[in-house]
Amino acid sequence: MKIVAQNIAKSFDGQAVLKDVSLTIDATGIYALVGPNGSGKTTLMRILALLEKSDGGTLKYKTRGSEGYDAVVYSPGIRKKMGLIHNPAVMLSGTVRYNLEYGLRVRGVSQSERRRRSDQALESLSLRGFGKREARTLSAGEIQRVALGRVLVLDPEVVFLDEPTANLDPLSAKLIEKTILELASRGKKVVLATHNIWQVERIANRVWFLNDGVISISGTAQDVLHKGDQAFWGKFLGRDNMYIGKIGKLENRKLFKVDRVSFEVVTELEGQVMASLNPTEIILSSQKLVSSARNVLEGVVTEAVSEGGLYKVTLDVGVALDVAITKASWDEMGLHKGSRVYAVFKASSVRIWKEENGE
Amino acid sequence: MFNLIQSLQQALGLLLKFDPEIWQIVFLSLQVSFASSLIAVVLAVPLSLAITQNEFRGKRIVIGTVNSFIAVPAVVIGLVCYLLLSRSGPLGFWRLLYTPSAIIIAQTLLIIPLMTGLCISALQSLGHRVKETMITLGAGRWRLILGIMREVRFALAAAFITGFSRVLGETGMTMMVGGNIKGDTRVMTTAIALETIKGNFELGIALGLVLLIVAIGINIILQAVQGRAGR
Numbered sequence: 138m139k140i141v142a143q144n145i146a147k148s149f150d151g152q153a154v155l156k157d158v159s160l161t162i163d164a165t166g167i168y169a170l171v172g173p174n175g176s177g178k179t180t181l182m183r184i185l186a187l188l189e190k191s192d193g194g195t196l197k198y199k200t201r202g203s204e205g206y207d208a209v210v211y212s213p214g215i216r217k218k219m220g221l222i223h224n225p226a227v228m229l230s231g232t233v234r235y236n237l238e239y240g241l242r243v244r245g246v247s248q249s250e251r252r253r254r255s256d257q258a259l260e261s262l263s264l265r266g267f268g269k270r271e272a273r274t275l276s277a278g279e280i281q282r283v284a285l286g287r288v289l290v291l292d293p294e295v296v297f298l299d300e301p302t303a304n305l306d307p308l309s310a311k312l313i314e315k316t317i318l319e320l321a322s323r324g325k326k327v328v329l330a331t332h333n334i335w336q337v338e339r340i341a342n343r344v345w346f347l348n349d350g351v352i353s354i355s356g357t358a359q360d361v362l363h364k365g366d367q368a369f370w371g372k373f374l375g376r377d378n379m380y381i382g383k384i385g386k387l388e389n390r391k392l393f394k395v396d397r398v399s400f401e402v403v404t405e406l407e408g409q410v411m412a413s414l415n416p417t418e419i420i421l422s423s424q425k426l427v428s429s430a431r432n433v434l435e436g437v438v439t440e441a442v443s444e445g446g447l448y449k450v451t452l453d454v455g456v457a458l459d460v461a462i463t464k465a466s467w468d469e470m471g472l473h474k475g476s477r478v479y480a481v482f483k484a485s486s487v488r489i490w491k492e493e494n495g496e
Numbered sequence: 497m498f499n500l501i502q503s504l505q506q507a508l509g510l511l512l513k514f515d516p517e518i519w520q521i522v523f524l525s526l527q528v529s530f531a532s533s534l535i536a537v538v539l540a541v542p543l544s545l546a547i548t549q550n551e552f553r554g555k556r557i558v559i560g561t562v563n564s565f566i567a568v569p570a571v572v573i574g575l576v577c578y579l580l581l582s583r584s585g586p587l588g589f590w591r592l593l594y595t596p597s598a599i600i601i602a603q604t605l606l607i608i609p610l611m612t613g614l615c616i617s618a619l620q621s622l623g624h625r626v627k628e629t630m631i632t633l634g635a636g637r638w639r640l641i642l643g644i645m646r647e648v649r650f651a652l653a654a655a656f657i658t659g660f661s662r663v664l665g666e667t668g669m670t671m672m673v674g675g676n677i678k679g680d681t682r683v684m685t686t687a688i689a690l691e692t693i694k695g696n697f698e699l700g701i702a703l704g705l706v707l708l709i710v711a712i713g714i715n716i717i718l719q720a721v722q723g724r725a726g727r
Contacts, residue, residue: 188628221632227625230647239643240633287633 138200138218138294138326139163140185145194146350147180154180155191156350162295162328167321169337169358170330172347178330179224181347182297185328186221200294217244220291224299224330226284228272233264233283236272240291258286263312278309285316296320298329302336314340338411339490377459378414384489390431393487398455400482401431404489411490416449416461418486422479423470431484434458438476441467452480506698507705517679518699522706525664525683528596532603533660536611539604541652544615545641559616565609574669577602581673594675599683602673603666607659614658618651619644650724657718661711 140162147155154177162168162185170178183189184196198215229236237255246254259265262282267275272283281301288296301317302310317327318340331337337344337358344361346354354361382395384407393402393412402412420426425433436454443449448467452458458480472478510518547558579585581593581601592598622644630643645652667685674681676690684707691700 186632188631216631217634219632223625223629227623227629229626229629229643239630239635243630243634243636243639291634 138198138215140295141195141197141199142185143195143197145181145184145191145196147177147184147189147191147193153350155184158194158347158350158352160345160352160355162326164342165321165324165326166342167317167340168326168328169341169344170328170347171332171334171337171344176347177350178347179299182221182299182328182330186219186297187216188221217291218294219297220288220293220295221297222281222284222288222299222301224301224303225277226281228275228280228283231272232268233259233270233272233275234268236283237268237286237290240287244291254290255286258290261289262286262316276306278305281305281313282309285313289316289320293325295326295328298327300331300333301329302331302333377416380412380456382410382412384408384410391484393489396456398434400434400487401484402487402489403485406489406491409491413488414458414482414486416459417447418482419458419460420481421450421460421462421466421470421472422481423476425479426481428481429483430481432480432482432487434480436478436480438472438474438478441472441474452478454480503697503701507701510698510702511705515702518702518706520679521682521684521687521703524596524681525685525707526710528599528683529603529660529664532600532663533607533611533656535600535604536607536659537652537656540608540611540615540655541645543608544612544619545644547612548616548619549641549644562609562616563613566613568606568609570606570666570669571672573602573606574672577605577669577673593673594677594681596674596681598673599670599681602669603663606666606669607662610662611655611659614655615648615652618648618655621651622647650721654718654721657714657721661714661718664714665707665711 142161143159145155145158146153154175158177158181170181172178180189184191187196200215200218229239234255237258238251241251241254255268259268262285264279264282264286267279267283272280275283285298285301298317301313305313314336317329320327321340321342329336329341341358344354344356344358345352346361380393380395382393384402384404385392385394385399391402391404392399393404393410395412404410420430425435434452434454436452436458438450439453439457440451441448443464447461448464450460450462450467450472452460460480470476470478547555547562577598578593580587581590581598582588583591583593592601626647627640627644630640635643665685667689670676670683671686671689674683674686676682676686682690684703688700688703688707691697691703
């Protein structure tokens with residue numbers, strides 16, 4: 138299925154949520170819709186999934202095997218080729234199996250075939266033995282998996298997912314990401330609204346940045362996230378200390394190199410990777426510390442901002458490095474812009490992952 | 497002189513002897529109440545679906561009106577039905593006054609607002625997203641309606657039971673349109689009222705016991721159903 142949306146607009150109570158959005162979903166792959174809260178990500182997905190009518194603009198769908206585009210709104214035929222998972226996903230009253238088979242039942246699929254497909258879904262989503270459980274009593278992660286399974290059994294051409302891994306346990310989140318990747322590899326188009334920039338980096342092929350009712354940035358994930366304004370993304374998505382660099386070896390140690398800075402890391406990966414470092418896991422010291430921490434970088438304080446009870450201190454250590462310390466530490470160390478300090482962190486605090494794949 | 501113990505013994509005796517008059521009255525009561533509840537629920541469910549599942553101007557006013565009709569006194573409905581069904585009334589040609597059908601009509605009218613109101617709140621409590629989930633999974637209009645009813649099935653059952661217990665205990669209105677004719681339109685409540693006035697306590701007590709047991713039984717079922725509905 139191909140979807141072409143042109144000049145989509147939508148208001149709620151006179152408040153414009155979407156002003157002028159145009160996009161095309163044609164190639165197979167994973168599309169990420171990112172943007173701040175209230176930017177209209179969910180509304181846009183609902184419009185594309187024909188759950189909501191737009192106030193203006195045109196929507197065209199071309200399904201597999203059909204000649205041209207159908208400019209339709211609310212066609213059950215087209216809707217049946219798409220799946221949408223709400224955030225949070227909603228279970229129908231009944232068992233897990235009832236939920237998994239609901240869409241098949243609606244389509245008049247035979248009982249044996251329903252059973253086969255729901256068994257398959259239970260298996261692939263690590264829900265074996267869950268068939269008879271009351272769906273609403275499951276955990277958030279399990280519910281999300283059932284919701285995904287409920288859509289998978291229908292073999293849709295396009296799947297819309299609203300924050301599919303928000304507030305999930307890591308195991309469920311990983312399983313869901315894996316399933317999304319599998320869907321894409323089977324020729325499906327997956328559109329996900331997400332806040333999770335790590336997820337976008339890991340799995341998305343194309344990114345739309347929705348802000349103030351319009352798509353302000355779009356492109357491949359590589360272009361938008363890596364070649365684009367990293368500081369912007371970092372600030373916008375609350376991401377600190379993210380670097381793209383190369384893994385090198387020095388004797389038995391692994392080093393991550395970015396620009397002229399390098400630090401020791403623990404990883405099995407090779408070549409070009411991404412690294413991130415949690416600002417709260419870095420110690421600031423006015424003298425060179427001798428400790429078990431493998432990395433000691435000297436730098437200059439370039440900026441300090443009070444955030445909640447913490448001070449976010451930006452150092453220039455060759456690259457910009459954010460460090461979070463308490464206000465008391467900041468005061469006691471007598472720091473100010475231009476102070477020379479050492480940033481100390483463990484090799485194991487640096488998270489390393491490949492750009493195209495999971496950690 | 498009225499002797500409570502003696503009357504109670506005689507009442508139990510009547511029940512245990514399976515006095516045909518008593519059981520005919522009990523059976524008619526249940527039959528009439530069940531019929532009116534069934535008709536009312538068959539009308540109330542589509543009505544509440546039509547009100548809740550569509551957006552239209554004045555929706556709140558309609559829901560408010562339904563809810564205020566719940567407060568209409570039974571005796572007023574009895575009066576209206578009497579006037580409509582009496583020989584000289586507009587529906588007099590049906591010749592239904594003082595028949596079980598008249599009781600059923602009046603009882604149905606009495607509980608339609610109650611059942612519709614209960615069904616509306618049940619349907620309103622169903623999250624919008626449950627409905628949307630069914631739509632995204634491919635449910636068409638009828639499948640959607642079936643799915644919605646399935647979601648609120650326990651609340652619908654509770655509405656039915658509430659209506660049933662309301663009409664089972666109804667006296668004045670039933671007397672007005674049914675006439676309390678022995679062997680024909682005499683139901684538990686009207687019989688109890690009559691026998692008590694006549695000083696014929698053992699029959700009154702016997703029927704009172706049955707009514708009490710049925711009412712308590714219904715209440716237990718209702719609580720069980722509501723427990724499931726609330727889950």
